Amino acid sequence: MSQRISRRVLLGGIPGLGGLLLTGCSRDMFVPPQVRGGLVGAADMLTMGTNRFLQRDQPLAREYQRSDISHPFPTWAQTNPPDEEYQRLRRGGFTEWRLPVSGLVERPVTLSLDDIKRLPARTQITAHVCEQGWSAIGEWTGPQLQRVLEEAGGAGPSARYVVFHTYDGWYESIDMFEVAHPQTILAYRLNGEELPMGNGAPLRLRVERQCGYKNVKFLKSIEVVDSVAGYGKGAGGISADYGFHWFAGV
Amino acid sequence: MTSEGQRSGGGRWLRLHSPNVRVCHWINVIACVYLFLSGVHIFLDFPELYWGHTGYQGHPAIFKLSDWGLSWDEAGVLGNRMWGRNYHFTFAWVFLINGLVYAGWNLARGHFRRNMLPRRTELTRRHLWAELCEHLRWPRRTHESTHRYGTLQKLSYMLLIFVYVPLMVLTGIAQSPGITAAVPQLLDMFGGRQTARSLHTFGTVLLVLFVVVHLLEVAAAGVVNRVRSMFTGNLRVPEGES
Structure with a gap:
């Protein structure tokens, strides 16, 4: 009986693995930019590999009804960056705020908030899942990150990560598999209103399949890169430099 | 489960635990200690x-x-979600792989079916009641500390392995935004991510209770003999016992 089960598992697994190879998935899909040592590093790869194997067809994170929305949406960590430039931009209603999109794109571009609002937007009611343990549901609106990169002519063939810099002094990165996901958007609206300051005004990242610390607020600039080695300690984000797993799917 | 070994001194040795059971048991102990401590760290952070x-x-x-006297800030100082998350997920993998090896091996060998699946005659109300009364007698009758699992013991082990552990794994991964994106049924199964988190926490309390009872049982059955048997595989049965 055990033999029959193992054969079935095996036969079921082969098409899955074959599909993975055929869709041209890269090593990046399964391995974080900097692999930690020891047992923790091995578990990181198992965790990320399992998540990405399950997500290989890019399923959407659950979208909820309007009636499920959490009021008021909680705020956490930095809610008003003391950065001088940020405070100046905020006083001006973010009319002078600009988002440079640079790096491995065809033609680097700098976008105003109006430029971003003119792009086709996606609205999604999703759960924000904080790594601390709390979760809240909100309706986010903004263009898909992929669409924003297209304003710069799209990411080049050697692109592997998109790095985000923020006004609260953070940087974070996601890989191209996450960039390609339809729910990966740059949100300027929460629950139909301008993004409140506590939630990252004027623009924040939404990565719906990863925990809170990936969803950085107060965006300052975006870079498309082939390596995150030159940033911080090279782990791909401040939280990862500090000791969190770079992949925040669990 | 048992085979008679050589006689020595005033008793004989019984071959009680297979190498697979012994190795998996101690790996499981290490994994569960880390899972518990890191889980407490994660919980204290929220x-x-x-x-x-x-x-x-x-x-x-x-x-x-x-409400129980530990403020949010005091708890936050004690907890560390970064350390907690790193070790919780690391030892979740150790626990899972070890558990699959244990369950797969012993299903294939028939250990569960032969020694741990209660027989129909054992599951009658009268038998269970009699066994419970006998079990709670103090001091224990010597013949109870034998090498065969009692019905209550069989039932608790089977529930633990095939109901409790899968539920703990599922309530754990039902909290993951990555896995629930691919398997949203996990959210419906428990009625939400926060319900899963609460059940996962209550389950931890249950496990602590299980471990306390488990250790009391070991103490009652003879610490040295029982712990030694989990290392060497052999249980010493004094002269005159079955």
Whole structure:
């Protein structure tokens, strides 16, 4: 009986693995930019590999009804960056705020908030899942990150990560598999209103399949890169430099 | 489960635990200690529990540690979610792989079916009641400390391995935004991410109770003999016992 089960598992697994190879998935899909040592590093790869194997067809994170929305949406960590430039931009209603999109794109571009609002937007009611343990549901609106990169002519063939810099002094990165996901958007609206300051005004990242610390607020600039080695300690984000797993799917 | 070994001194040795059971048991002990400690760290960083899909500070909670005398800030100083998450997920893998090896090996060998599946005659109300009364007698009759699993023991092990552990794994991964994106049924199964988190926490309390009872049983059956048998595989049976 055990033999029959193992054969079935095996036969079921082969098409899955074959599909993975055929869709041209890269090593990046399964391995974080900097692999930690020891047992923790091995578990990181198992965790990320399992998540990405399950997500290989890019399923959407659950979208909820309007009636499920959490009021008021909680705020956490930095809610008003003391950065001088940020405070100046905020006083001006973010009319002078600009988002440079640079790096491995065809033609680097700098976008105003109006430029971003003119792009086709996606609205999604999703759960924000904080790594601390709390979760809240909100309706986010903004263009898909992929669409924003297209304003710069799209990411080049050697692109592997998109790095985000923020006004609260953070940087974070996601890989191209996450960039390609339809729910990966740059949100300027929460629950139909301008993004409140506590939630990252004027623009924040939404990565719906990863925990809170990936969803950085107060965006300052975006870079498309082939390596995150030159940033911080090279782990791909401040939280990862500090000791969190770079992949925040669990 | 048992085979008679050589006689020595005033008793004989019984071959009680297979190498697979012994190795998996001790790996499991290490994994569970780490899972428990790291889980407590994660919990202390957000010491409230909720029911349903959402839960955050200010949302109606079903449990608040602050009601029990430990403020949010005090708990935050004790907990460390970064250390907690790193070790919880690391030892979750150790626990899972070890558990699959154990379950697969012993299913294939027939250990569960032969020694741990209660027989129909054991499951009658009268038998269970009699065994419970016998079990709670103090001091214990010597013949109870034998090498065969009692029905209550069989039932608790089977529930633990095939019901409790899968539920703990599922309530754990039902909290993951990555896995629930691919398997949203996990959210419906428990009625929400926060419900899963609460059940996962209650399950931890249950496990602590199980371990306390388990250790008391070991103490009652003879610490040295029982712990030694989990290392060497052999249980010493004094002269005159079955």
